[in-house]
Amino acid sequence: MEKLVSSWFSIRTIPEGYIFPPDIRPGKLIVPLCKTIPVIDLSMAEARDRNIIIKKVLNASQEFGFFQLINHGVSENLMDETMDLFKEFFDMPADDKASVYSDDPSHLRRLFTSSYNYGHEEHKQKKWPFAGYNGGQIGAKTSGIASRTYQQCS
Secondary structure, three states: OOOOHHHOOOOOOOOHHHOOOHHHOOOOOOOOOOOOOOEEEOOHHHHOOHHHHHHHHHHHHHHOOOOEEEOOOOOHHHHHHHHHHHHHHHOOOHHHHHOOEOOOOOOOEEEEOOOEOHHHOOOOOEOOOOEEEEOOOOOOOOOHHHHHHHHHHO
8 A cells, every 4th residue: 555654665765745845844953962862760750759750751852852761660561562563563464554544534543654744735745654543442343453452451
């Protein structure tokens, strides 16, 4: 299915619709250089003032754009099962993935690849996210792997 970025394994150049015109591209961003990314220990939120942790998350987000959480309470087993689920999903045939694809934001469960940059309507450049949305409980029509994982997380 050509709409899903995961099926673009053979492309050699970025599709034109994803390239922003020079006049609306970000300027020369100052990006801090560091040897490590910020690491935030969530267990500290129980022992200390939670506001300190909140400030660390905000600062890391603003200064670096990402961070690593440790001692977050999510079991290694659940993280491994979730990664297995992602791999299983992306290894599915394109037609199976296409069955949950939708550009319609009113669909409770959908898979989508791109959205338009509505801040620059005259250009209509697409963003490059690959995401899924599950707005409700898993129903009988949902694939078995997703149902099994969501039930374990509930």
